[in-house]
Amino acid sequence: MKFLDLFAGIGVFHSGMEKAGHECVGYVEIDKFARASYQAIYKTEGLYTTNDIRTVRASELPRSDVWCFGFPCQDISVAGKQKGFAGARSSLFFATTRLIRDLGEEDRPSYLVIENVKNLLSINGGFDFLKLQIELDEIGYDCEWDVLDTAEVLPQHRERVYIVGHLRGRGTRKIFPIIRNREQVDNGPNTVNTITARYGEAQGTGAYIAESKPPKIVVNPHGFNKGGVKDISPTITAGSFKDNTFVASCLTPNRNSALIREATEKGYKEANVGDSINISQPNSKTRRGRIGAQKANTLTAGEVQATLTKEMRIRKLTPLECWRLQGFTDDQFYKAAEVCSNSQLYKQAGNSVSVPVVYEIAKKLGFKE
Known part of the structure; x- marks a missing residue:
């Protein structure tokens, strides 16, 4: 037809x-x-x-x-x-x-x-x-x-x-x-x-350790918080974490995850390796639904999708990954990448x-x- x-x-x-x-x-x-x-x-x-x-x-x-x-x-x-x-x-x-x-x-x-x-x-x-x-x-x-x-x-x-x-x-x-x-x-x-x-x-879709009197864990861009516990080193722009409360590490012998602030009763949600994290409006006090369990949240026109890696780093999804999440082939992406900037490629995938x-x-x- x-x-x-x-x-x-x-x-x-x-x-x-x-x-x-x-x-x-x-x-x-x-x-x-x-x-x-x-x-x-x-x-x-x-x-x-x-x-x-x-x-x-x-x-x-x-x-x-x-x-x-x-x-x-x-x-x-x-x-x-x-x-x-x-x-x-x-x-x-x-x-x-x-x-x-x-x-x-x-x-x-x-x-x-x-x-x-x-x-x-x-x-x-x-x-x-x-x-x-x-x-x-x-x-x-x-x-x-x-x-x-x-x-x-x-x-x-x-x-x-x-x-x-x-x-x-x-x-x-x-x-x-x-x-x-x-x-x-x-x-x-x-x-x-x-x-x-x-x-x-x-x-x-910051964080607090889940205890009866939860201490505030701050992200240190150099990799360690005041207590000497290794933090997640964000690979996204550091300015997105200006109040140091969006994300905190929670690393114990039996646990390997990150707590991401959300406007829920607990005040956070746990992200595991491979989960997606929506990083838009990191200082919002009303945002919820940031975590995608082993899948991406809905792609948008902005660069707001990230994932938690095995190295316990928050990494933005690449434009190629966003195009793959919409079902395009790598060949199609690379042809578009020859004529468009990354910002446009993100926008095109999100739209x-x-x-x-x-x-x-x-x-x-x-x-x-």
Whole structure:
């Protein structure tokens, strides 16, 4: 099947769809750095492309069977201002449906594959998600949706809602729920082989030692605290620990871990070797959920993901590791690294969708019931 890649970013839908045997006929992306990575990774010669979806005319788009788009989530994400569809970015969903309205029914794609943050289901009391369903209904699409977690195929906890629109009258097959076969997906120890979640359909994340009077353990950048106990030596910027309370070592003959401050009843959570640690806002008194047990927390556009190493050091994840956590190949990363800075590579990974999840959806497209 032929597909159009809208809000294309660095091409997650391109990777997942192509891996499943589908053919890209065009892409739209406004960010110049994401476009540079996209063009470095994929064979884009001869494909339709433009920058801004708001200026696209339906008549210029190549005909395709599937439109894929993860429209901007900044107005919907819990980390944003919660404007929902009233925000300038997330309302671009309607710029996409406008294009479909301008197409004759025979030229409309059979499928719409849409991705966004899970909060889309509940923002503004659920009314925005209702608006989305009504809009799809008005342009002729029934829809189904599922909340899928990347942690079920890769070691990153990342819940996203995936919506599939079916053009009425085309006899398209329902996609959800997705039940994976039991084949090995990855050789890593943190992979499971099922994707199951809630699904629906619609018609029409400093520390203190755990004692009764906990003494404050401070991080010393030189490697030892006042009591002579060897501390964790952060490999991230020392300024992030200016109050010396974010992290403390807890090393005994029977224990090898770090206590990370969190706004919980205990006031901390224990991180073991191999756990991820979110290092954003290290001095926050309200932050919780910093620790990922043997998997990364949800990647974001910033450089905030770290891990606890065997040497008891907190080390930031590299851009390559972040791209791997989204399912990109090393070859794809190195092509993008030739045209983008590390800060852009971190941002691109954090803004991305997860390739293996798209692949699972893409495998089920194009079959008749």
